[in-house]
Amino acid sequence: MTGLIGPGVFELETVARFPNDPVRTIDGLHWDILSLYRHALAGLATAARTGRIDSVGIDSWAVDYALLRGNRMLGNPFHYRDERTADGVAAVHAVVPADDLYQLNGLQHLPFNTLFQLATEQLDGAESALLIPDLLAYWLTGRVVAERTNASTTGLLDPRTGAWHAELLERLAIPSEVLPELVDAGSTIGELLPSVATEIGGHGIGSVTAVGSHDTASAVVAVPATTPDFAYISAGTWGLVGVELEAPELSEAGRVAGFTNEGGVDGRIRYLHNVMGLWLLTETVRQWERDGTIIDLPALLAEAAAVTEPVAVFDANDPEFLPPGGMATRIAAHCAARGLPAASTRAAFARSIVESLATAFADAVSTASELSGRSVGVIHIVGGGSLNELLCQLTADRSGRPVLAGPVEATAIGNMLVQARALGALGEHDVDLETLRRLVATAFPPRLYSPRP
Ligand code: LFR
Numbered sequence: 001m002t003g004l005i006g007p008g009v010f011e012l013e014t015v016a017r018f019p020n021d022p023v024r025t026i027d028g029l030h031w032d033i034l035s036l037y038r039h040a041l042a043g044l045a046t047a048a049r050t051g052r053i054d055s056v057g058i059d060s061w062a063v064d065y066a067l068l069r070g071n072r073m074l075g076n077p078f079h080y081r082d083e084r085t086a087d088g089v090a091a092v093h094a095v096v097p098a099d100d101l102y103q104l105n106g107l108q109h110l111p112f113n114t115l116f117q118l119a120t121e122q123l124d125g126a127e128s129a130l131l132i133p134d135l136l137a138y139w140l141t142g143r144v145v146a147e148r149t150n151a152s153t154t155g156l157l158d159p160r161t162g163a164w165h166a167e168l169l170e171r172l173a174i175p176s177e178v179l180p181e182l183v184d185a186g187s188t189i190g191e192l193l194p195s196v197a198t199e200i201g202g203h204g205i206g207s208v209t210a211v212g213s214h215d216t217a218s219a220v221v222a223v224p225a226t227t228p229d230f231a232y233i234s235a236g237t238w239g240l241v242g243v244e245l246e247a248p249e250l251s252e253a254g255r256v257a258g259f260t261n262e263g264g265v266d267g268r269i270r271y272l273h274n275v276m277g278l279w280l281l282t283e284t285v286r287q288w289e290r291d292g293t294i295i296d297l298p299a300l301l302a303e304a305a306a307v308t309e310p311v312a313v314f315d316a317n318d319p320e321f322l323p324p325g326g327m328a329t330r331i332a333a334h335c336a337a338r339g340l341p342a343a344s345t346r347a348a349f350a351r352s353i354v355e356s357l358a359t360a361f362a363d364a365v366s367t368a369s370e371l372s373g374r375s376v377g378v379i380h381i382v383g384g385g386s387l388n389e390l391l392c393q394l395t396a397d398r399s400g401r402p403v404l405a406g407p408v409e410a411t412a413i414g415n416m417l418v419q420a421r422a423l424g425a426l427g428e429h430d431v432d433l434e435t436l437r438r439l440v441a442t443a444f445p446p447r448l449y450s451p452r453p
Pocket of ligand 1: 061237
């Protein structure tokens with residue numbers, strides 16, 4: 001996306017959209033990283049034709065990486081949903097038990113956190129490990145860095161200092177040389193390499209600026225909060241539900257509840273819980289379509305909103321839903337095994353998924369509030385899920401709190417605001433996050449869903 005941002009101006013334009021389909025090969029599930037890079041270059045070429053681009057910012061999902069020797073990528077990056085991570089978890093926990101690990105890195109236990117993935121690798125031949133946005137930035141600029149918000153999802157950062165955790169690296173026998181220099185969102189990564197600029201006809205493109213390169217970090221920047229007592233839900237493939245803190249919260253209760261301390265822009269802490277998210281619905285639809293039925297998602301959700309039969313509310317956090325494939329079958333089996341009612345129609349099935357997600361969202365907001373001591377008066381839902389009216393309304397109903405929905409493009413907006421601030425396009429350089437959020441609230445007023453009795 002491109003943005004035109006200045007005092008009182010905030011225009012967004014989508015210049016390219018492309019699929020991100022993983023590929024399963026004999027050794028497991030991978031990202032098609034070269035295809036993503038090719039599409040990103042084509043998008044930059046399109047953007048460059050529309051006029052001068054002052055800065056480029058890159059964000060993506062977290063945790064996944066490529067290993068490099070010199071400038072050569074050693075194999076195609078794995079997808080975090082690949083099953084190999086179970087071995088990595090066992091290997092890491094044999095050296096650093098789960099409760100110790102939480103005191104060191106403050107992360108929710110997710111089997112795909114980078115440190116568990118790295119434990120399945122031969123690191124001998126590798127000179128650097130680059131997270132996905134850092135890899136793309138390297139290909140564009142030739143500069144090797146690790147942007148700090150995304151680096152926090154590796155499980156190898158000390159949440160208290162924001163630096164690579166030397167003690168943890170040593171215990172896990174991860175050579176610290178493979179981890180690049182950390183940089184903060186707002187700093188300049190570098191100019192486009194001349195070869196890249198030539199290839200895309202992008203000589204008018206300014207430098208690559210570090211942003212909250214973890215998509216969730218950028219989305220949290222763009223939560224249109226106007227008061228401090230808010231919780232956020234970044235709702236897309238995942239539902240990232242939490243509050244923003246000034247310092248990490250490392251209580252044992254938080255570990256048991258699955259709360260993470262990820263790094264935010266401007267040194268904030270994203271104290272949140274990963275809920276399985278709309279993945280449950282999109283994977284279910286994918287199975288139905290594979291089985292030969294074309295699904296019109298908006299129509300399905302409208303029918304789901306009209307369902308009156310009681311539907312199963314199941315545990316949307318169950319790790320059994322992590323891998324791809326056969327989701328409708330797995331959810332039905334999960335419910336049957338627990339004596340929950342079977343849905344009689346596809347609409348009721350979709351309703352059951354959305355009810356379960358809304359319940360998990362509401363629970364996570366309450367837990368975030370209890371564990372952090374923050375009162376929560378309003379819940380902001382940003383990202384694709386903010387367009388799902390049923391999900392927004394049910395989240396308000398289940399939580400008993402007003403929900404403010406939107407913007408849908410929060411990640412891109414947060415990404416671009418950090419660039420605009422760094423360029424001085426917002427006036428002062430020291431514009432704080434609260435000011436950025438008020439700008440978002442004015443430019444993209446959210447939609448209110450009040451809780452129903
Ligand atoms: C959302 C997200 C989550 C992260 C998951 C895996 O897109 O980045 O924050 O836990 O994907 O990377």
